[in-house]
Amino acid sequence: MRHDHDDEHENGSELSEMQLRIRALETVLAEKGYIDPAAIDAMIEAYETKIGPHIGARVVAKAWADPAFKQALIEDATAAVRTLGVINRVGDHLIAVENKPKLHNMIVCTLCSCYPWEVLGLPPVWYKSAPYRSRAVNDPRGVLADFGVALAPDAQIRVWDSTAETRFIVLPLRPASTEGWSEDKLATLVTRDCMIGTGLPKSPAEVG
Amino acid sequence: MDGIHDMGGMHGFGKVEPEPNEPVFHADWEGRCLALNRAMGAIGAWTIDEGRAGIEELPPDVYLARSYYGKWALRLWNMVIERGLAGADELAAGHALRPAKPTRRKFGIAEVPLTLNRGSFGRPAPAPARFKVGERVRAKNIHPATHTRLPRYARGHTGAIEAIRGCHVFPDSTAIGGGENPQWLYTVRFDGRELWGDAADPSLSVSIEAFEPYLEPA
Numbered sequence: 001m002r003h004d005h006d007d008e009h010e011n012g013s014e015l016s017e018m019q020l021r022i023r024a025l026e027t028v029l030a031e032k033g034y035i036d037p038a039a040i041d042a043m044i045e046a047y048e049t050k051i052g053p054h055i056g057a058r059v060v061a062k063a064w065a066d067p068a069f070k071q072a073l074i075e076d077a078t079a080a081v082r083t084l085g086v087i088n089r090v091g092d093h094l095i096a097v098e099n100k101p102k103l104h105n106m107i108v109c110t111l112c113s114c115y116p117w118e119v120l121g122l123p124p125v126w127y128k129s130a131p132y133r134s135r136a137v138n139d140p141r142g143v144l145a146d147f148g149v150a151l152a153p154d155a156q157i158r159v160w161d162s163t164a165e166t167r168f169i170v171l172p173l174r175p176a177s178t179e180g181w182s183e184d185k186l187a188t189l190v191t192r193d194c195m196i197g198t199g200l201p202k203s204p205a206e207v208g
Numbered sequence: 209m210d211g212i213h214d215m216g217g218m219h220g221f222g223k224v225e226p227e228p229n230e231p232v233f234h235a236d237w238e239g240r241c242l243a244l245n246r247a248m249g250a251i252g253a254w255t256i257d258e259g260r261a262g263i264e265e266l267p268p269d270v271y272l273a274r275s276y277y278g279k280w281a282l283r284l285w286n287m288v289i290e291r292g293l294a295g296a297d298e299l300a301a302g303h304a305l306r307p308a309k310p311t312r313r314k315f316g317i318a319e320v321p322l323t324l325n326r327g328s329f330g331r332p333a334p335a336p337a338r339f340k341v342g343e344r345v346r347a348k349n350i351h352p353a354t355h356t357r358l359p360r361y362a363r364g365h366t367g368a369i370e371a372i373r374g375c376h377v378f379p380d381s382t383a384i385g386g387g388e389n390p391q392w393l394y395t396v397r398f399d400g401r402e403l404w405g406d407a408a409d410p411s412l413s414v415s416i417e418a419f420e421p422y423l424e425p426a
Contacts, residue, residue, distance in 0.1 A: 015235060021281050022237040024302040026244060028294045031304035035247045035315040042320045043246060044239040048232045051324065092328040093373070110216030110359050112260055113276065118326060122242070124230050128276040130221040137216045137361065137414050138404050146224040156411050161216065163357045164393050164417035165256075165329040166373055193226075 052121035056169055057190035058084065059119060061183045063096075064174040074098055077169065081119065093166040094119070099173050099197075103156045106143075106197030107168045108136035114162035116169050120192060127196065137161060147198045170197045177204050209261075210351055210360060212268035217361040217404065238277040245280050246323040252312035253291055256327075257383035261355040262287050331390035333375040337420070338392065343369045344426040345396060347418065355383035358422040366426040367398035370415060378419055392420040 029035045059081055063070040072080040077096040094116060097105040109115065113128040126132055135143050140157045144150065151157065160168045172194040178186060188207045193199030215221075233239040249259060262283040263271075271279060288294045291309075298305045313319065339345055347362040357379050373393040381389035400412030 015237075018241070018278055018281050019235070019237045021285055021299075022240050022244070024299050025281075025284055025288065026240060027302055028298050028304050029244065029248070029288070032294060032308035033314060034251060034253075034293065034308060034311060035244065036317065039315055039317045039320050040240060040243040040247060042317055043243040043323055044233075046320070046324055047239070047242070052232075092326070092330055093376075108216075110361075111213055111357060112263065118324075122232055124227065125234075125276065126224050126226050129224065130215055130218075130272070131224045134215040134218040134221050135224070138400075138408065138412075140412060141409060143224055147226060154411070156413070157409070158397075159412070159414045160395075161359065161414060161416045163359060164373070164379075164419070165326075165376060166393070166395075166417050167326075198224075198226075 047122055051118065053119075053190075053192035053195065054187070055121075056116070056119040056192070056195045057187040058183070059096075059169070060171060060190045060195060061186035063171055064178075064186050065181075065183045070171070073171065093164075095166055095168050096171050097158070097160060097168055098171045101173065102152070102154060103158060104151050104197065105168075105170045106136060106140050106157065106159045107162065107170060108133060108159060109162040110134070110137055111161075111163055114165075114167065116167040118167075119169055120195060124192070144198065147193065149198070149200060170195050172201050175201050175203055209264050209353055209355055211264045212271045213264045214360050216359045233277075237281075241277045241281045241284065243323075245284050247315040247319075248284065248288070248293075250313075250319055250322050251315050253293060254287055255382045257355060257377075257379040258385075259283065259287070260379070261383045264355060329377045330374045331377060331388060333392065334390060337372055337375075337394075339369045339372075339394060339420070339423065339425075341369050341372060345369055345394075345418075345423040346426040347396070347416075347422055348424055350422070352380065354380070356380050356422075358418065359416060361403055362396075362398065362416050362418075365398055365402050367396045367402065367415075369394050370397045371395040373417065376419070378421070380419070380421070394418050394420070394423065396423065 030037050063073050073096045077094040078092055099105055110133050113123055115123040137159050140159055175189055189201045191199050194201045263279050266282060289296050293309055344366060346366045349364040375390045376393045378389045378391040381387055395415050396418045397413055397415040400408040403414060
């Protein structure tokens with residue numbers, strides 16, 4: 001294994017090289033007793049099947065449907081989300097930022113890729129990429145254009161750089177023509193990207 | 209550390225390219241890499257800040273060439289060796305050749321929930337907060353060679369305290385083994401033109417989460 005030649009990395013070789021490195025690491029760490037591979041399997045399964053943006057969508061839908069919950073969410077998102085009980089317990093420092101008709105919020109971590117895992121799952125590749133991390137703070141309208149989103153010219157844009165252990169989730173505007181919808185139905189409008197601020201919720205016509 | 213990781217405001221990286229229907233992992237090794245890294249954190253092998261520093265210390269060309277989980281794999285490899293948890297010879301052989309180093313705990317099934325819930329970084333305050341909401345502050349022009357969470361684009365610029373987030377573990381300290389040294393954490397909001405000049409989007413404002421030692425009265 002070429003573990004002393006990282007700088008000779010070639011495109012296309014990462015897959016096999018990384019498979020070998022990770023296999024060696026897991027084998028050695030397990031043989032030494034630091035980790036149980038079954039626990040590694042369980043963690044992977046949780047991120048693949050249990051923890052994802054459906055959790056955040058439930059939070060947003062409840063905030064749209066329940067004004068008291070929305071107020072509690074804005075005041076202390078950690079405490080408010082914990083009252084939902086059945087979803088994953090969140091960390092202590094979750095903050096919900098509310099879009100307004102003339103205010104759009106966007107979340108980034110320019111220094112690494114901090115992201116509210118407990119409510120959105122693991123971040124997509126683009127969120128962790130250099131283009132997003134570099135441009136979100138100085139060209140958010142350009143970033144939104146990459147997602148096919150155009151804001152009104154007079155809308156204010158607020159970018160939240162996640163430079164500490166605080167974590168942010170955007171509370172998007174509730175789409176029009178959804179009066180009387182149940183929380184479950186509202187949740188079908190909530191996309192991952194609209195909770196990061198690189199998208200908008202679906203329109204009622206899109207979900208039928 | 210003024211490293212390649214500190215990307216806010218840089219030019220030349222191109223468009224953001226969302227992937228439709230992106231899978232959680234693109235290869236099996238990515239999931240195992242994520243879980244192994246989290247597991248080693250859970251047994252106390254290193255703190256979250258030491259781990260971030262381990263990524264930032266990768267050479268810049270490696271940092272840019274590797275995928276996200278590729279960087280995590282290299283960090284895991286390097287830190288396992290640095291911390292004496294396994295030898296380079298053992299990783300090269302793919303088998304343990306010596307007994308384990310004592311750790312706080314082992315990572316088994318019972319420990320999985322520890323890694324699925326984020327820890328708390330709030331700590332009792334050793335002193336009252338220095339700044340009030342609404343107060344004008346300047347991000348210090350500092351360039352520590354070690355891990356810091358003050359991005360370069362904010363340094364030297366003036367903003368306003370928007371919120372006080374409590375007293376938190378100070379990454380600049382824990383990353384270098386200096387203990388938690390808790391500090392007040394603030395949301396500081398900057399006007400886009402303050403950061404990027406008069407040509408910047410006038411509708412833009414940007415906030416950072418700033419520890420008190422990063423700030424001075426403006």
